[in-house]
Amino acid sequence: MDSTAIVWIAVLMALGAALYSSVGHGGASAYLATMALFSVAPETMKPTALALNLLVAGFGAWRYSSKGLCNWKLVLAFALTATPAAFIGGGIHLPAIYYKPLVGILLWLAAARLLWQPRQLAEREPHAPSLAVTLPTGAVLGVLAGLTGTGGGIFLSPLIILFGWEEPRRTSGVVSAFIFANSVAGLAGNVASIGRLPSELPIFITAVAIGAGLGTWLGVSRLPRPWLLRFLGAVLLVAGAKLLFT
Known part of the structure; x- marks a missing residue:
């Protein structure tokens, strides 16, 4: 990669880390969207995304937990199946012909979630889901997390909010811990993929660390969140299209 591309990738990754960490996600x-825009090789995208996810989600989990905003029982209810499933998914190597459309579709689904900002649900008392719900859900999200290099949080958080399993602020803590566990398992499931990490990784790590620090400090209430998330959603749409149609 030339220096200009590296700078732009680092800037966009920092922005992504700031936006996603503000709601407890790893980014x-x-x-993946940023790397797709700059035509990074698919075999490099997956481990790089997991490694960066590990840092940002780990920091977010610590930050939310230290403030008492993490429901560890709910984390465990999903992680019991998600973590081993992510380990299995991490060991599966998909050829580019399959990996690119799969990630492209997931990016579009993530974009739809970011672009569609429903009104805040009416206040209600959170209720814990049964293991009959969390165990299979965790397994599906875990496989997707390890297989694609995502943490699964972009899908878990709306489920938790929509079904009233936890209140929004504590949902961020649950999702951060969930993503961290899946990212660890995904990388462990395919240790060989670590050899495909780019030489520019220290630059990207520095960028997302700065973004995560800013995002977790600002928080949702201090950001003009709807418009920023819509902008990020537009980036995901473009990147998804690039993977699907090129």
Whole structure:
């Protein structure tokens, strides 16, 4: 990669980390979108996204947990199946002909979630889901997390909010811890993929660390969140189209 591309990738990754960490996410879909825009090789995209996810989600989990905003029982209810499933998914190598459309579709789904901002649900008392719900859901999200290099949080958080399993602020803590566990398992499931990490990784790590620090400090209430998330959603749409049609 030339220096100009590296700078732009780092800037976009920092922006993605700031936006996603503000709501407890690791930002993998943003990192995948950025790498897709700059035609990074698919075999490099997956481990890089997981490695960056690991840092951002780990920081977010620590930050939310230290403030008492993480429901560890709910994390465990999903992680019991998600973590081993992510380990299995991480060991599966998909050829580019399959990986690119799969990630492209996931990016579009993530974009739809970002572009569609429903009104805040009416206040209600959170209720814990049964293991009959969390165990299969965790397994599906875990496989997707390891297979594609995402943490699964972009899908878990709307489920938690929509079904009233936890209140919004604590949902961010749950999702951060969930993503961290899946990212660890995804990388462990395919240790060989670490050899495909780019030499520019220290630059990208520095960028997302700065973004995560800013995002978790600002928080949702201090950001003009709807418009920023819509902008990010537009980037995901473009990147998804690039993977699907080129």
